[in-house]
Amino acid sequence: xxxxxxxxxxxxxxVFLQSSLAGFITVGGFAPDLFCILIPLVGLRMxxxxxxxxxxxxGLLADCYHPATMGIYALCxxxxxxxxxxxxxxxxxxxxxxxxxxxxxxALLAVPLAVTLRSGGGYVALLVRHGFGSxxxxxxxxxxxxxxxxxxxxxxxxxx
Amino acid sequence: MPLISDRLLKRQDIAQLAALLLxxxxxxxxxxxxxxxxxxxxxxxxFAPLELPLYQFRSLLDSWRQNADLRxxxxxxxxxxxxxxxAQAENxxxxxLLGLRGQQAWTLSTAQITGxxxxxxxxxxxxxxxxxxxxxxxxxxxxxxxxxxxITEVNESSSTVQTVFDPQSRVSxxxxxxxxxxxxxxxxxxxxxxxxxxxxxxxxxxxxxxTSGYGQLFxxxxxxxxxxxxxxxxxxxxxxxxxxxALDVNALDYxxxxxxxxxxxxxxxxxxxxxxxxxxxxxxxxxxxPSLKLMLPQIRIELPDTVQLKQERPQ
Numbered sequence: 001x002x003x004x005x006x007x008x009x010x011x012x013x014x015v016f017l018q019s020s021l022a023g024f025i026t027v028g029g030f031a032p033d034l035f036c037i038l039i040p041l042v043g044l045r046m047x048x049x050x051x052x053x054x055x056x057x058x059g060l061l062a063d064c065y066h067p068a069t070m071g072i073y074a075l076c077x078x079x080x081x082x083x084x085x086x087x088x089x090x091x092x093x094x095x096x097x098x099x100x101x102x103x104x105x106x107a108l109l110a111v112p113l114a115v116t117l118r119s120g121g122g123y124v125a126l127l128v129r130h131g132f133g134s135x136x137x138x139x140x141x142x143x144x145x146x147x148x149x150x151x152x153x154x155x156x157x158x159x160x
Numbered sequence: 161m162p163l164i165s166d167r168l169l170k171r172q173d174i175a176q177l178a179a180l181l182l183x184x185x186x187x188x189x190x191x192x193x194x195x196x197x198x199x200x201x202x203x204x205x206x207f208a209p210l211e212l213p214l215y216q217f218r219s220l221l222d223s224w225r226q227n228a229d230l231r232x233x234x235x236x237x238x239x240x241x242x243x244x245x246x247a248q249a250e251n252x253x254x255x256x257l258l259g260l261r262g263q264q265a266w267t268l269s270t271a272q273i274t275g276x277x278x279x280x281x282x283x284x285x286x287x288x289x290x291x292x293x294x295x296x297x298x299x300x301x302x303x304x305x306x307x308x309x310x311i312t313e314v315n316e317s318s319s320t321v322q323t324v325f326d327p328q329s330r331v332s333x334x335x336x337x338x339x340x341x342x343x344x345x346x347x348x349x350x351x352x353x354x355x356x357x358x359x360x361x362x363x364x365x366x367x368x369x370x371t372s373g374y375g376q377l378f379x380x381x382x383x384x385x386x387x388x389x390x391x392x393x394x395x396x397x398x399x400x401x402x403x404x405x406a407l408d409v410n411a412l413d414y415x416x417x418x419x420x421x422x423x424x425x426x427x428x429x430x431x432x433x434x435x436x437x438x439x440x441x442x443x444x445x446x447x448x449x450p451s452l453k454l455m456l457p458q459i460r461i462e463l464p465d466t467v468q469l470k471q472e473r474p475q
Contacts, residue, residue, distance in 0.1 A: 049173050
């Protein structure tokens with residue numbers, strides 16, 4: 001219960017950071033996707049159910065900033081949460097490198113997918129133009145953010 | 161065979177994924193107005209309180225950037241303004257030189273000042289034309305404001321002009337009003353004076369001093385300055401006359417060198433005729449005239465005038 005409340009607050013904070021501060025931390029036109037850090041972490045440590053809920057909530061709140069296409073971010077991040085939960089038994093989920101790689105892969109796939117669905121652009125072109133840069137940037141931010149998040153959310157290395 | 165296997169239906173994560181995707185699809189299909197209102201409401205309630213200070217910070221940051229940008233633009237505009245003013249002044253000087261070329265019967269060669277000899281108090285000017293352009297030692301450099309000096313050194317593509325403010329420079333000068341001759345030079349390196357003008361002669365502040373042409377070097381009529389102060393010394397037989405120079409050499413960018421052409425005729429040393437309305441002053445001037453002419457041996461004495469003046473005295 002406590003962790004659930006913390007996750008909701010964390011999602012709310014990430015939505016705010018992602019929507020308001022992304023302009024400040026853009027480098028070379030690329031911005032990190034903060035949800036792609038939290039969702040795989042939850043998926044790997046707690047399983048797909050929790051990751052899907054976190055992804056759906058994060059996507060739904062992010063959609064509020066783009067009401068015309070409401071539902072697209074929710075859809076993408078829900079699928080991302082499911083995917084993170086689906087691979088948790090196949091990778092070393094406690095390792096930081098695995099979590100960072102999962103964040104990068106999700107950023108590489110989910111962000112261009114969401115943009116494609118919103119704008120109707122070509123997925124491959126967006127993947128090439130934005131996906132790789134965003135994935136690298138997200139991985140770099142994940143490398144900084146995941147250790148404290150792991151310690152804070154899962155103090156004893158516990159798993160659900 | 162069932163469409164969806166029992167094993168798949170028993171998996172909760174699949175069921176949850178399907179439910180959430182269904183919700184997403186429903187959201188996508190909602191009317192645009194409803195989605196807009198809901199989205200705005202959520203942002204206003206949950207995120208606006210956090211965004212207000214961020215917005216203020218961002219606008220402060222924008223103002224700071226804008227300020228820096230405007231400062232840069234201001235600096236650029238000031239530089240541009242300086243450049244334009246300089247171009248305007250240069251244009252003005254060149255137009256003046258063109259006017260000078262039209263007014264006089266001289267052949268002029270316009271040259272740009274490329275340097276100044278810094279070692280001297282009143283530095284010589286270095287110009288960008290030399291023997292290749294037909295310049296020679298002793299030629300006169302002028303500008304529309306008056307005489308600049310003479311060429312003292314000529315190279316292939318540059319020359320040195322000794323200005324009239326050089327301590328070594330001496331220019332035969334004449335007062336355009338009273339036709340008194342003197343020598344224009346600098347005193348102590350800073351002040352321009354008209355030297356060798358005897359006391360009790362007709363010279364006063366405001367008189368215009370030009371080159372006389374009698375020195376055989378500078379042509380007649382080039383402006384040198386205006387008499388600023390006339391002082392006497394009890395132990396001296398000449399005036400101490402301070403002249404305010406007509407020319408600021410430091411403000412010049414171009415000069416015209418007289419390379420040939422007809423020189424103007426030498427001026428008469430007789431004072432010009434005074435108007436009838438100033439008969440008293442004319443008589444006073446006439447009374448002073450004989451002594452002036454006697455004290456200046458280089459000035460021709462013309463007897464008829466003297467006789468005429470003597471005849472006027474009894475009246």
